[in-house]
Structures are given as structure tokens and as C-alpha cells.
Amino acid sequence: MRVLLVEDTTGLGEAVQDQISEDGHAVDWVQSLAFAETSVKTTPYNLILLDLMLPDGHGFDFLKKLRATGDTTPVIILTARDQVSDRITGLNAGADDYLVKPFDLSELSARVAAVARRYRGNPNPLVRVGDLEVDLADRRIDRNGQPVELTAREWALFEGFLQRPGILLSRAQLEDRLYEFGAEIESNTIEVYISRMRKKLGHDAIVTVRGMGYRLEPNEH
């Protein structure tokens, strides 16, 4: 699934993002209502996790506006408030579920999984790149109708290329996707993964830009 996390607390945001990612979902994390609004306009999400107290307004306002546009994306509210009134207000505003801070990450997983279950059967959004058809949420790739299996590391790199068609990623950027930020690596691991991905995705799929990095070619054939 593709999940939008709206949460301005850095620590909590990171923890939630890590948890949801580990559960196999793609997470976009924004820290203000302004960002949330542009995100939902540009990307189709399967689930929105919404904090209520945000620097530029109250989550309910965002939620009401979202529902007013006819958007039915499931929304789970994350908030420190545990008052019944808030809970009812939230559900009236169109929330699907409610999590009171501090909450256990495993509980969050369970709620998210419940939403995912409801979604099963509905098709996920597909990204098309050349002769590849990518289901980001389910981590599936079809190449000319044939499924392609990527390992975890390969996926981590591949997702980077999908950010934008034809995006150029430097070796440092790719390394940052695999390891702790800024970790030095002195072997040719990235090259090896590129080589393996080419074997699976087609040798023309990833283009070397010598001295600068790699790019996924949107118009391979």
C-alpha cells in the first residue's frame, strides 16, 4: 500500500515511518497540512495517517476538506487527545479509525493491516516504465507479462529510480538508500546490484552516466 503520514513530531514520525515501511508499505511523510494537501493532490494513497495538532492548522480541517472533494481514502487519526468528544468529532469528520498516543507500534501495524485487508481485491496504482509495470504497494514487477523478482536491496534501489521518470541518481544517493546515512562504503556493491538488476529488468533498463551515476531509462524497448 501507499501511505501518507501527516505528523510534525520528528521522533514519532520516524518511528511510524520505519514501522510501516517494515510492514511492506510505501510511506510518504509530511509535517504540515500544506504539504499534506499537495501530496493528496499529486499521489493516490491507500491510507492516510493523520496527526491532529499540526503547525499550520488542525487535522480535522484537512479531513473535512478531503471528504468534501469526494475523496474516500481511509484515514486513521493519530493524536494525544483521548477525549471521547474528539473521538466522535473525528469519526463524524470522516475518519475511519483512531489511535491515541502513546500507542504501541504493533497496534499501529494491526490497524494498518486491517485497512490493507479491506483493500484487498482493489487494484493498486501501477507505474509504467518502458516495458515494466510496477506495483509499488505490492512490490511486484511485470516485464512483458512475466513477473520479475527483486530482492530487498534491489527494491530499495529500484524505488529510488521510480521517484521521477529518468531521474539521475548518484552513487552516493544510491548508497544512502541501502545504508545508514553517510556510511562510507569502499567496495563496488552498487555496481554489483546494478549489474544484477539489469539481468532481471533488461540490459537497457538502467543507463550508466559515467562519472555521475545511473538512471532508469523511461523509454527502453
Add this chain to the structure above:
Amino acid sequence: MRVLLVEDTTGLGEAVQDQISEDGHAVDWVQSLAFAETSVKTTPYNLILLDLMLPDGHGFDFLKKLRATGDTTPVIILTARDQVSDRITGLNAGADDYLVKPFDLSELSARVAAVARRYRGNPNPLVRVGDLEVDLADRRIDRNGQPVELTAREWALFEGFLQRPGILLSRAQLEDRLYEFGAEIESNTIEVYISRMRKKLGHDAIVTVRGMGYRLEPNEH
């Protein structure tokens, strides 16, 4: 993405510039509001990182003026102040996000990436020079619809010409873009690269100013 960094502290400015560059974005760094104002007039940015305490005024004034002109470029405020009042004032003035010094560079990366995410699917801003169409972030050049491939060294020089339209670059300035500052070079390497670039970009693209240097011709045909 193309990022404008407005920050008068040298140490912090350099660190931020390095980080954003490594993330694959093009950074213009200015140290005063006066320079910032001319920069936003001449160049289209995807993101502005704005310090508040600047030698010639307060960042809020710049931000308000910017918004008054209808400019909606995302702005992230960098400041030592962590008071709620400032935070709210900033967001009211039209800021999209807020980073309190001292901040972790990886956190900065995350915020910038969040902005970059908004541009997912959107094309990068293109710079137009004569019959060339340049995508600085992805290092692509289209010449009359045909892609042009530049090597790393050629790009380093080409970017110099793009800093300002019609800028004149001396041989020494060009050498400084390729080698450690002040490195003496006694062969005609620069001439050779100019020659190679002309072959790829069109023979009229780069004009020789005898005895002075070279300039990229904005109105070639």
C-alpha cells in the same frame, strides 16, 4: 531540483550546500536579502531555504514580499529561534516548513526530499539557451529534440556558462571548475574541451572572446 539557500553564516551555509548538492540538487547560495531578491527574479527555483536573521533585514520581510508577488515556491525556514510565536508567524507569512538550528543534516535532507516528492511526476525546470533545452537536475540536454551527451568534465564547464546568461568565463575560471583551485595547467586542455563541446552543442553555441575567454551564446540559431 534547483534550490536557493539564503544564509549568512559561512560554516553552516557550506555544510548545507554540500548536503543538498550530494542529494543531487543544484544549489545557489546567497548571503543577503538583496541578493536573494535578485536571484528569485532571474531564476526559477523549486525550493528556498531561508534564514531569518540576515545582515540587511529579516527573512519574514523577504517571504512576505515574495508571496505578495504571487510566487508559490516552497520555502523552508532555517532559524535559531524555536519560539512558537516565530513558528506561527513564519507559517502565516507563507512558509511551508520550519527547521530549528542546530538541525541534523539528515533531517534537512528529509525535508528537502519531501518537497522534491511534490514534484514527482512533474518535469524538472528547464533552462533554455538558444536551441538547447537543459535539465540541470538530471543532467540532460535536448538540442532540437535530439539528446546531447556530455561527459563529466564537459558538464562541469557547461554548468559554469549556465550560471548567468551570456556570462564571460576566462580560461583560468574554467580551469578552476575542473581542477583544484589554483592548479597550474600548461597545456591547452580547455581549448580541447571547448572544441569537443562545440561539436556536440553546435559550432555557434560557444563564442571565443579573443584574449579574454569564452561565452555561451544565448541566441544562437
Add this chain to the structure above:
DNA sequence: TATTACCGTTCAGGCCAGTGTCAGGTAGCA
């Protein structure tokens, strides 16, 4: 526990594009 399969990582050998240099030719200027 032993077996198996797979994944992540490193290494070594080979290839070739990119780089820097030179030499001979050309164009601008006094």
C-alpha cells in the same frame, strides 16, 4: 542438528570511455 537455498558483500580480471597531451593547421590583429 544437519541440510539446503538464498541473500548480501567482496574480490579480481578485463574492457573501454574519458581524459590529457601534442602537433600541425587556421584565424585574428598590428
Add this chain to the structure above:
DNA sequence: TGCTACCTGACACTGGCCTGAACGGTAATA
């Protein structure tokens, strides 16, 4: 005309890149 700055084809070398192979770790299975 001579002088100087500049242009460009050619070439050797370096180092970035590719990839088969091997090794250790981990997880699933018997």
C-alpha cells in the same frame, strides 16, 4: 607580413565500470 592566440584530429594511458565467482550469514526445512 609576422606574431600570437586559438582550433582540432589523433593517440596513449588511466581509472571508472562490468561481471563471474566465491565466501559467510541467515532462515527455512527435514
